[in-house]
Amino acid sequence: MLIEYDGTAFSGWQLQPETRTVQGDIEAILEKLCGRRIAITGSGRTDAGVHALGQVAHADIGIDKLERIKTGLPAMLPDDIAVTEVKKVDSSFHARFRAISRLYSYRIEKNRHPLSNRYCHTLMRELVTADMQKAAELSIGENDWMAMAKEGSGNADWIVNVINTDVIDDESGWTFLIRANRFLRGMVRIWAGTLVSIGSGTAQPELITELLETKDREKAGSSLPGKGLTLMEVRYN
Numbered sequence: 001m002l003i004e005y006d007g008t009a010f011s012g013w014q015l016q017p018e019t020r021t022v023q024g025d026i027e028a029i030l031e032k033l034c035g036r037r038i039a040i041t042g043s044g045r046t047d048a049g050v051h052a053l054g055q056v057a058h059a060d061i062g063i064d065k066l067e068r069i070k071t072g073l074p075a076m077l078p079d080d081i082a083v084t085e086v087k088k089v090d091s092s093f094h095a096r097f098r099a100i101s102r103l104y105s106y107r108i109e110k111n112r113h114p115l116s117n118r119y120c121h122t123l124m125r126e127l128v129t130a131d132m133q134k135a136a137e138l139s140i141g142e143n144d145w146m147a148m149a150k151e152g153s154g155n156a157d158w159i160v161n162v163i164n165t166d167v168i169d170d171e172s173g174w175t176f177l178i179r180a181n182r183f184l185r186g187m188v189r190i191w192a193g194t195l196v197s198i199g200s201g202t203a204q205p206e207l208i209t210e211l212l213e214t215k216d217r218e219k220a221g222s223s224l225p226g227k228g229l230t231l232m233e234v235r236y237n
Contacts, residue, residue, distance in 0.1 A: 049226030121228035127199030149184035193221030
C-alpha cells in the first residue's frame, strides 16, 4: 500500500491503545473488509503530527480479498488518510526491512500562513542559507547519529548512512531534504533544529561534524515541531 496522510490529528503511525493512529485507522477498515483483524507493517514509524506523501505498508491477506481492498479501503478511510495504490507483491516483501532508503522533508516558513500552518514550522527571522547548505553537506556519509536522536528508542546502534541532503530556499522560506538508509527516533527534527541554529549564526556549519564525532547531545539544536516534517518517499530494489 502507498499511503498519504495529514498527521495533525494522529498520535503518530504506530498502533497505540486509546489514541488515534494512522496504523489503527487503516487496520480498522481492513477488519471490516476482511472480517478479521489484519495487521499492517509500515516502512517506518512517523511521530505525532508528522505527515506522509509516500509511506509504504504491507499486509498479508488472502488473494481473494485483493480487489475488495483495492476498491474498499481508499473509499472507506477518513479524509486525512489516502491509500493511493494497492498492489500484490511477492510474499518475501517487507515494507520496513526491504526499504533501501527513505526521504524526509522539513519545511520552514518566514511568516505565518493560516492555510499552510499545519504543514510547516514558522520562524520569523532570516537564516543564512549558505551556512545551512554547508552543514547539510557535512551530514552526508555513514556516521553515528547519537547526538541528533532521541533516547529510549531501543536501538542496537546509532549508525546511519545519509545518502544525500539539500537546503532549498525560496521567497517564503526553506525546505530541508535528507535521504538515508534509516532514520532514528526524532533524528530529522533535531537535525533540522541544528541547521536552524547554524543558519541563525549561533553555531558554525562544522558543528555537524563535531556532533557526529563526539556524539554529544548537549550541543545539538532543539527538536523542531513535528508538523513541518513529511515522509516523502520510500525506495526499494
